[in-house]
Amino acid sequence: MTISRENIEKVAVLARIQVDDDQVSALEKDLGNILDLVDQLGAADTDAVEPMAHPLDAIQRLRADEVTETNQREAFQATAPATEDGLYLVPRVIE
Amino acid sequence: MQWDIVIGLEIHVQLATQTKIFSGTSTAYGAEPNTQASAVDLAMPGTLPVPNENAFRYALMFGLAVNAEIGRRSVFERKNYFYPDLPKGYQTTQLDKPIVGPGYVDVDLANGETKRVRIHHAHLEEDAGKSLHEDYHGMTGIDLNRAGTPLIEVVTEPDMNSAEEAVAFARKLHSIVTSLGICDGDMSQGSMRFDVNISLKPKGSDTLGTRTETKNLNSFRFMEQAIAHEVERQMDILEDGGKIEQETRLYNGDRDESRSMRTKEEANDYRYFPCPDLLPIEIDDSFIEDARARLPELPDARKARFKGQYGLNDYDASLLSSDAKLASFFEEAAAHGKDAKLTANWIQGEFSARLKAEEKTVTESPISGAQLGDLVVRIADNTLSSAGAKKVFEALWTGNGDNVDAIIDAKGLKQVSDTGALEAMVDEVLAGMPDQVAQFQNEEDPKKRKKMLGGFMGPLMKASKGQGNPKLFNEILLKKLGG
Numbered sequence: 001m002t003i004s005r006e007n008i009e010k011v012a013v014l015a016r017i018q019v020d021d022d023q024v025s026a027l028e029k030d031l032g033n034i035l036d037l038v039d040q041l042g043a044a045d046t047d048a049v050e051p052m053a054h055p056l057d058a059i060q061r062l063r064a065d066e067v068t069e070t071n072q073r074e075a076f077q078a079t080a081p082a083t084e085d086g087l088y089l090v091p092r093v094i095e
Numbered sequence: 096m097q098w099d100i101v102i103g104l105e106i107h108v109q110l111a112t113q114t115k116i117f118s119g120t121s122t123a124y125g126a127e128p129n130t131q132a133s134a135v136d137l138a139m140p141g142t143l144p145v146p147n148e149n150a151f152r153y154a155l156m157f158g159l160a161v162n163a164e165i166g167r168r169s170v171f172e173r174k175n176y177f178y179p180d181l182p183k184g185y186q187t188t189q190l191d192k193p194i195v196g197p198g199y200v201d202v203d204l205a206n207g208e209t210k211r212v213r214i215h216h217a218h219l220e221e222d223a224g225k226s227l228h229e230d231y232h233g234m235t236g237i238d239l240n241r242a243g244t245p246l247i248e249v250v251t252e253p254d255m256n257s258a259e260e261a262v263a264f265a266r267k268l269h270s271i272v273t274s275l276g277i278c279d280g281d282m283s284q285g286s287m288r289f290d291v292n293i294s295l296k297p298k299g300s301d302t303l304g305t306r307t308e309t310k311n312l313n314s315f316r317f318m319e320q321a322i323a324h325e326v327e328r329q330m331d332i333l334e335d336g337g338k339i340e341q342e343t344r345l346y347n348g349d350r351d352e353s354r355s356m357r358t359k360e361e362a363n364d365y366r367y368f369p370c371p372d373l374l375p376i377e378i379d380d381s382f383i384e385d386a387r388a389r390l391p392e393l394p395d396a397r398k399a400r401f402k403g404q405y406g407l408n409d410y411d412a413s414l415l416s417s418d419a420k421l422a423s424f425f426e427e428a429a430a431h432g433k434d435a436k437l438t439a440n441w442i443q444g445e446f447s448a449r450l451k452a453e454e455k456t457v458t459e460s461p462i463s464g465a466q467l468g469d470l471v472v473r474i475a476d477n478t479l480s481s482a483g484a485k486k487v488f489e490a491l492w493t494g495n496g497d498n499v500d501a502i503i504d505a506k507g508l509k510q511v512s513d514t515g516a517l518e519a520m521v522d523e524v525l526a527g528m529p530d531q532v533a534q535f536q537n538e539e540d541p542k543k544r545k546k547m548l549g550g551f552m553g554p555l556m557k558a559s560k561g562q563g564n565p566k567l568f569n570e571i572l573l574k575k576l577g578g
Binding site: 010014016053054056058059060061062063064065066067068069071072073076077082084085086087088089090091092093 | 112113114118119120121127128129130131132133134137139145146147148149150151170175177178179192226227228231232233234235236237238239364366369371373374375376377
């Protein structure tokens with residue numbers, strides 16, 4: 001199984017990973033190998049198998065709707081690169 | 096060419112839980128930025144989500160209210176995209192196994208017809224934070240208080256064929272979720288947000304046209320305008336022989352303009368996969384029955400009851416039953432006011448107009464239902480003229496007194512209904528207007544006579560300092576003038 005250059009570039013954009021041109025051919029080979037491995041799973045007959053949502057055979061517990069968290073803004077913002085007026089500041093984003 | 100309009104809606108409904116969907120952080124509105132953003136909401140490493148049972152309970156109540164199938168096994172997925180107000184890098188949402196399956200809502204239209212709009216499904220998900228693009232030294236400010244607030248996203252089938260139908264459905268949905276008490280319904284604070292999918296097809300055709308999605312409409316008025324705008328835009332393109340591009344658009348209500356946000360080619364690849372941090376949730380019979388037992392009276396049932404219990408007509412019953420808070424205000428007023436029809440008129444007239452003028456909600460009204468009811472009693476028993484009633488209303492509204500009878504006394508608004516005293520006033524006024532009396536008596540045309548009769552009312556009201564009962568004055572006048 002091969003993965004196209006184009007797809008590698010697209011995945012890199014989606015994952016916000018910068019991939020230089022000279023890395024692409026190595027990635028083509030590595031990702032191709034991983035896809036080959038995953039492809040072997042395709043040989044298993046899964047027609048009658050319900051897709052699994054979670055590997056543990058257990059049910060999620062729910063929590064009562066009660067406030068348990070207190071304001072820890074100062075502690076959280078102590079490690080943030082930039083804050084102002086209680087806001088976290090990030091590089092400008094406009095959609 | 097004639098076109099059919101096809102509209103489907105996606106509605107984000109913010110659930111009125113105390114805490115977030117996956118953490119015990121408060122969801123109270125209006126807190127200082129980031130004071131309601133805990134480690135889980137901030138996606139700190141090592142944290143795990145624990146779902147809020149009320150989010151499920153509310154979603155279930157919604158499902159039961161819209162006659163939907165309930166998803167017994169609910170699974171959460173990760174919808175991956177990068178944006179700074181989404182700290183985890185994915186939104187936890189549902190895709191294949193939503194909690195609410197297919198259902199429907201019946202909507203009353205202005206022409207008296209009822210339209211059934213099918214619900215495709217409704218799923219639970221978390222809201223994102225807020226980005227503030229004002230200038231923070233060229234940076235963007237992020238407030239994560241809203242991140243993790245529980246939402247249900249309701250997705251309809253493309254069953255609506257006009258802006259009017261879409262808005263009627265949206266209003267009905269608003270009425271249902273506020274009556275259920277699962278959403279505060281405050282659209283100005285983003286508690287309900289609408290995405291509208293619109294396509295056109297040649298009249299009668301079975302093939303759907305290419306659709307566009309207009310996102311994030313937060314008022315019924317903008318929704319109606321945005322639909323009209325988009326229908327016209329598509330019609331212009333199609334009639335010029337062009338093609339509609341599948342895209343997401345943003346509508347600017349202040350300018351009545353829209354622009355493309357992204358096309359299909361640019362559409363995000365969200366790479367959904369089941370969230371490994373959350374186990375499947377099983378909804379058992381007892382949880383469903385518990386939710387069912389919590390269902391309050393819904394708008395349709397309330398409307399039917401208002402017609403039966405208070406003798407309201409269809410129009411009044413519709414208007415007063417759709418908003419749960421207005422409905423309970425009416426019921427409180429009617430319990431005091433006895434005359435339900437007159438109470439309904441005052442609520443829809445003076446009261447609603449005043450709320451609207453001051454941009455207040457029913458709960459912010461300075462007048463209570465009981466006070467309005469007391470006022471209605473004094474109108475019905477002729478103590479107050481309509482002018483006097485307006486003065487009492489004004490006093491109650493502005494806080495110049497809180498007891499209707501005390502205000503009437505203090506302002507001397509009690510109508511004079513003593514026939515002896517009124518007759519004396521009529522005699523006096525008529526004696527001073529012999530020409531008009533003669534003119535009236537010589538007039539044959541009943542319309543002109545009626546108008547001339549009104550000419551006596553001014554001096555009579557003046558003579559009685561505005562306190563004479565106009566109905567009685569009228570009767571006495573006719574008697575004296577031989578009308």
